[in-house]
Amino acid sequence: MQPRSARITGWGMYAPEGVLTNEDLARLVDTSDEWIFTRTGIRERRVAAPHETAATMGAIAAKRAIATAGLEADDIDMILLATCTPDYWLPSTAAFVKEAIGNRRAAAMDVSAACSGFVYGFATADAMVRSGMYRHVLVIGSELLTRFLDFTDRSTCILFGDGAGAVVLSASDEPGGGMLGAELTTDPEGAYFIWMPSGGSASPPSAQTVSRGEHYIRMEGRETYRYATKTLASTAVTAIERAGLTQDDIALFVPHQANLRIIEFVARSMGIDMGRVYVNVERYGNTSAASVPIALAEAVDSGRVQIGDNIVFVAFGAGFTSGAAVVEWTADPANGVRARAVVPTASVHLPADWRAAAPVPPELADILARRNGSALAEPEVPGSSQRGAPEPAEPVRAASGSVPPKVTA
């Protein structure tokens, strides 16, 4: 049976403990806090610990969203996980989230639309719930970008960080609320402006592709900037029109947190004052698909969203993709307090005869271990300190949060 509406009932986020500041990056590449902050608005970003993965971070955000919604893990019918930094190419990261949250019945799949992935996933979830296909869909954005960055390339390594955010979208018998309008676009003209050249079927991984650094994210910053400033505004305006609203009806914009200059430019061009825009890029940098749901969870938990508010999610990213969704908020913001009871840990099983290479980029390991002490130095995933050089050792369970990972017997 078709519900009368599809509403956000849960929200949650997770940011790993490790902090990487602009000053830290200035020790690795020829840059400065002043340059990075002036051009991007970023002061620091988070870095996942060795035992964390996109799945374990996504699972913690998901558990928080499920708790906020007042649901149990098994109430979730479908898990959509947006990421461009999956745990593996096969299987989906969503499958591991299903395991980590302890759900036994959901379908699970990944969504690939780079930084727009959460908005794409959200619009997909909305259609699934409204059609009557599922009652509760978990939409997650989880990214572990620091493992795909070239820490000798100052034009990219300063921009990105790790983290995860999630919402639960639920069928409701009440009319109104939820997604009022959306716009999703893809422009392949920009396909090679943000890309990872090798590792896929067009250029399979080999010693040569690795030695040429083709498994790192590459980006044409100026072209991306131009596209973003143009498209974010037009995508948001189209979604607002589809909702039958105007900019004046929007209480809060929750944009993709790539660059403060981009956000301010777009707000100016849409005639929106920055008081109606949620910004946290200074603390997390660009967390790609995780950026909008992290910002949403923080905005709601800090009292920036009230019942009846119209809010806009808007994002752009590799592809080039962009997406916007206008949502009428219906949940009690106070429910966010339930997420605090969720212990920030998650684990997934590994094959008994396999273990990952040391996952943290060696350039970061020392800096982070010194700054964050045991949070990043321990627990160490044993193996080589060189990326891409796995060593045989005991299997471990990937785990997330402040407790050491479980080691299988």
Ligand code: ACO
């Ligand atoms: N520190 C110091 N100097 C730098 C740095 C740095 N970290 N990076 C670049 N520079 C230098 C360049 O070498 C260049 O020097 P030159 O003039 O001597 O050649 C100069 O600064 C200007 O370089 P630009 O690339 O033109 O700098 P710009 O002002 O465009 O800022 C930036 C670069 C911040 C990357 C900007 O272009 C930007 O934000 N672009 C959008 C990126 C983005 O939002 N991506 C999100 C999508 S990602 C996804 O979907 C996964």
